[in-house]
Amino acid sequence: MTGHVLDRPVWHSLIGVHTHLARRHGSAARYDPEVSPFAGTEADGDAAWADLRTVLGGGGSAFLPGSPFPVPDDVRVPFRVSVLQMVAPEWRPEPDPEAIELGPADAAEMHDLASRTKPGPFDLRTRELGRYVGYRVDGRLVAMAGERMHPPGYTEVSAVCTDPEFRGRGYAVRAMSTIGSAIVARGETPFLHVATDNPAIGIYERLGFVTRLEYEVAAVVIPGSSPGPVDEPRHPYAE
Structure with a gap:
């Protein structure tokens, strides 16, 4: 092909x-x-x-x-x-040391956060697609981002979401940067999908994502x- x-x-x-x-x-x-x-x-x-x-x-x-x-x-x-498919070939983010790794024990909370914020399809086993990181405030998971599709040479940044009570504090960008830094360190290019009417497109563009196709x-x-x-x-x- x-x-x-x-x-x-x-x-x-x-x-x-x-x-x-x-x-x-x-x-x-x-x-x-x-x-x-x-x-x-x-x-x-x-x-x-x-x-x-x-x-x-x-x-x-x-x-x-x-x-x-x-x-x-x-x-x-x-x-x-x-949707727009956006790629970030020049993005060189730094990991945030305050981001926490999310794993099997966090599955229910990850699913609950995604269900309330609706960043895209996310079920209890979606975390098996790749690495996920997040942030807790007083023990409560309030933001996360992770990896989804993984074609050769690329990894998709996905499930970027923040509890409405905690938006505007930079959690989403910090989580994306942590995930993105590991993707780049592997020699791969980060990409993502976003609905064409999603205002987050501007944030992704400021990070260095450019539209590849719609x-x-x-x-x-x-x-x-x-x-x-x-x-x-x-x-x-x-x-």
Whole structure:
């Protein structure tokens, strides 16, 4: 296949660093749904959709960033979200010594913080995608950031969020810088996805992120029956 790995970041993550979290059939793969709702394919077209239907199953759903398109007529699309994919090739952040490492014992609090602040899809096992750091005030987790997709040569900065009571204190930038410094130290380039209407774009630009492309994230539901209730896809970048 030709093209840049960031054109299909889910696919390239799931055939590489995140293989252990993948469910794959042919040219399509998805994350374990308990970890992440994203899926991707190696290419566009009918063959990719046939493999994706097998991976998701009848009644199954996923978020597809950028591909495969066009979506078949029988596949339901509850919503589409326009996002920017931003990269920071010149960013050289410094880690914050006050940032704390987040791990399995913090999973419930991380999920609660993300559920309230809605930086994107985040479930109890999402932390398995990579490293996460955060900040506590009086023992309470009030901010965090971490790693998500990991195509070759790149790592996505994700789950950047701060409790509304503690915004304006620089926690988000400090957490991003801590995560970003480790990415750069590995010789990789940080990137991120952000909804086109998110005011945080200005903050990311000041840090050195530049827009590489704009595309849609489509929530799709495959037709057919499923063994249990179908979960309606949740908006991944809701404010």
